[in-house]
Amino acid sequence: MEKEIFQRSKMEDLIKRRFFYDISFSIYGGIAGLYDMGPMGCAMKANIINIWRKHFILEEQMLEVDCSILTPEPVLKASGHVDRFSDYMVKDVVTQDCFRVDHLIKAHIEKLIKGNSSDTLLPKSGGHNGDSHVKSSSNFEISNGDIRKVNQKDYIGTDKSVDKIYLVKEYETILTQLDDYKPAQFQELIRKLDIKSPVSGNDLSAPLPFNLMFNTNIGPSGLIKGYLRPETAQGIFVNFKRLLEFNQGKLPFAAAQIGNAFRNEISPRSGLLRVREFTMAEIEHFVDPSDKSHPKFEEISTLKLKLFPAQEQLNGGIAQHYHIQEAVDKKMIANETLAYYMGRIYLFLTKIGVSADKIRFRQHMNNEMAHYACDCWDAECLTSYGWVECVGCADRSCYDLIQHHKATGIKLVSEKALSQPIVKEVTEIQVKKEYLGKVFKKDSKDVLLYFSLLNEEEISILVKKFEEEGKIKITLPANGRDLEISKDMIYVKRYEKKLYVEEITPSVIEPSFGIGRIMYSVLEHNFKMREDDKRTYFSLPSSVSPYKCSILPLSNNSSFKPLIKILSKSLTALSISHKVDSSAGSIGRRYARTDEIAIPFAITIDFDSLVATPTVTLRERDSMLQIRANMDEISQLISDLCDDKITWADVQILYPQFVQQEATKSFD
Template sequence: MSRVNREKLERTLKRRFFYTPSFEIYGGVSGLYDLGPPGCQLQNNLIQLWREHFIMEENMLQVDGSMLTPYDVLKTSGHVDKFTDWMCQNSKTGEYYRADHLIEQTLKKRLLDKNTDPHDVKNIENILVTLDGFTGSELNRIMQKYRIHDPVTNDVLGPLAAFNLMFQTKIGASGQLKAFLRPETAQGQFLNFNKLLDINQGRIPFASASIGKSFRNEISPRSGLLRVREFLMAEIEHFVDPLNKSHEKFNQVLDEEIPLLSRRSQESDESIPVRMTIGEAVKSGVVENETLGYFMARVHKFLLKVGINRNKFRFRQHLSNEMAHYATDCWDGEILTTYGWIECIGCADRAAFDLTVHSKKTGRSLTVKQKLDTPKERTEWALEVNKKLFGSKFKQKAKVIESILSNFSQDELISKHEELNKSGKFSCQINDEVVELDKSLITIKMKSTLQHVREYIPNVIEPSFGLGRIIYCIFDHCFQVRADNEARTFFSFPLQIAPIKVCIATISNNSNFPSIVKKISQILRKKEIYFKTDDSNTSIGKKYARNDELGAPFVITIDFETMKDDSVTLRERNSMKQVRGSIDDVISVIDRMTHNPEAKWENSTLQLSPIKI
């Protein structure tokens, strides 16, 4: 789609109230948008399909967690320290810029500039590829080196500062409980791990899922619906044995062909993804394991179902400097729009990061206990606590300290053992405080045990969806211009995604029509088919055009014949074909097609009479 058409698209979306800037009559707030009726309806349909495709298909355990999240949780998860962007300010105008976006924007312009030194061109190209993962000091170096100034005023900008992207607030009357609006739904799932495992009867693998709003206090959001401060996410946390990441249903997706742009390809300057089946991808090691592969295939199937163009999608693997602080591997599902490739889905391997940090912080075990068929003898370093002394010395803290000690690795135990032998004591960091432990409290020695149970912290594979971004991409990919008339546009939404399935239109505002409209409405309601009515005094051609802009797949037209023989015209949106039949027959066609994504217009309308236009 061209940029001209992008403007046309966004005008149409606003005029038909798919969305609007929030608080527009107050001047709006950048990065905040409201969905109007058709946008909202489309979002409902997308959520419904997502639930069927993912939650129902895998019997996932859905959780609806709190958005308000206390400081401690997000400090532990790493978000307080690492969920930041680098920004700089123009001290004259007061304007803030996000450093990486500013560098990208400025350097892209330099690339187009014929006067740029060819040596610089190569450097700039390298920078642009890897920019996403740069640290503050690297960004600073580039700002200096390439003399990157305010793009509007050309003023020199102030020094870079880290800006935490979470919205802060306080809970309760005293105002002492610091909290944030969640930056992701995932934490709420991790914290409930034990309960989820319990209702899954202690078995693994299983997945939990959440659908809900998350928040990100963007520095200076532009690019409309694609960069917002409040957004709808759907996240899956699939908990899996770290020693076995195979997937029971992997053979069902083996042949799904997917465009992959691997880390290695990107490092060799490739930008065209390789199409291969997910079976090959896992076999050849491009995708690390079956579980990750299974979800990538399922994500791909889902996107095609909801209206994403097969040729405008790719999975791109994160470069090693680009990953979030919790991830060990990540493939982004990216969709091509007029704004470029947009990250809409992240399939990350979070390993045991989150469960481990929360367990350490709270002293609560977050593990799977697997009964071993044959017990295993194991000789290893072990730490024993003198419970009595320990309890009386540390009181309520005893439990947390014990839990942290119990998480010591073999290497840590060896070094602490030496310290204990040498100086009779060792010290240990417990959250914010240093605790000293001596021989009377602690014994460390080699010990043989017969293990009947294997206890481990599971790994997490996380497919995370930005539903709001996917909605924009659906708009982008489904926006069409009629071949014979540039001014006439329509949305080719798949039937299950279309906000309104059918419009009941009258050929005029004749006073006999309202009772027919009412009759048809009642039937549609009973069948749970969303519809709208257009009984205004407008030409039928204009009504069709209006309807195309809403993307309703069908129009039922009531005319003077209807009064005589109960027949109506049924018009299909993409082909503009029309057929004629009784009200009941026409509604049957709509009903069948709406509930069956595979149904074809030609086959479904065999019993109705075609109309030549």
């Protein structure tokens, strides 16, 4: 039997029809990049988050916080988002439509590569499909991605075919370097490739930087500038000191936060995959920079992951499976803690229904690495849109804590006891008190902060400059103002200090989950179509399904109503979400309706349920097989199935099979 071709349009129709989610404000025409979750989507999303909470926060004993969405500008200035959190866009010069320039160029080049690929560049004889060394033109051969000259008489081809090979390689090189491009390079590429607006065909403007954060004013005066947070991480970083105290000053520890973030995407598209408001679940694992081992590493060390290292990407290689232990030993993954979370991410994704064979971990290349990261891997899921980043797992080093310390003067460090106390020579630059209010006035606090943040090397440089020039110019970190400080305004203080502890700024390992992208991947990987009647449904794991079971009376017979109430109360007592469907229509049609919203189990009340010891049937969604069991034990049975305490195969052995109603094929 031929493999079923995935039909995205059918899945999207089912999602919209059964209101898993839909575009926001649709009766007003909708707003791109904004989506509303319907009852099914809301329940499914809540189930995914609950599993995430249990898998990470509970099992790893993390500290959960819930921080403000509104973020003052100084916080995001310190983190680098105000200056760096931008994409370049171009505008249609006529319609003013905006396009993200790197995405526009990438789409255009991919079309060119496809158009320049040729099936006619074959040798006169020899060779076969799948060869790693294929002669490809009249003058050159391609071997492992390298082109070299060969005898023309061995090939059928023209000079044009050689040009195509060179063009394709040039285009592929551009794609790997696109993240490094500056505005002038983007503009030159647009001119060279004659790229126009994909909507109207009009000319495009020069590339412009566009900050992706939504800005706002906090308070009625409008004087406090702020943003809707672009990530949840900063709320954890600014609370590091209190979290460390709560953890009794000990490293390592992890904090987690689940909540919405906002990014003003230039051209949102692909449903939930690129939106302007989205739910994130982020973990910040604080660890000693000199010891990034993990106490539970052995638990996942033998797990096999599909890894796509940066070097393989540069060499034109492919992703391959490695044991996690092997990847750490080879320094492919930077450290045990990063690797541990990659393993836990894989286990979480497969637990909620992402297909194991459609998961890979791709390492960021240097030109795409975030400004704060020293190593980063994306857990990507294969969908009809291609490989989609669903989870980022980064070693953010000490960047964020250092930046917030520089901006506030508050030490965000932990203390590590020394085996023996040490004596340290300390040098400080002190500002003479008589100049603070008299000369610096309202900048006095910021001047003191500036000098308090200097390290020993910076102090030595400034002292030398004072001696040579008699004055220096400084830029205040808080407001960016430039001030001139003369030698007579300061004095240098030197003394010895006995230290019993060492102050360290922790490194941070950050797994960051995009719940919407994960949810879409789960839906696509579990979208099915019945072979006989082509009815569509979702085969979600019971833990993720919006409802765990349905109650279906065979008809509207009034004798069934008391049994429905008894079953519903019993299921509710066991916290089993369920849906009662006593609507008109055949039982087969109602089974199909419950399948569409991924309900894994269906209880049917029929006339055999009206006896002294009532029994009901239980139907399993994917196999459509049914068993009959006593009504008073059915709720516990469903609970055990949903908690994976028992399998459907076990149930079929323990209970008699029932011939299902849909065996008649009469759904009408």
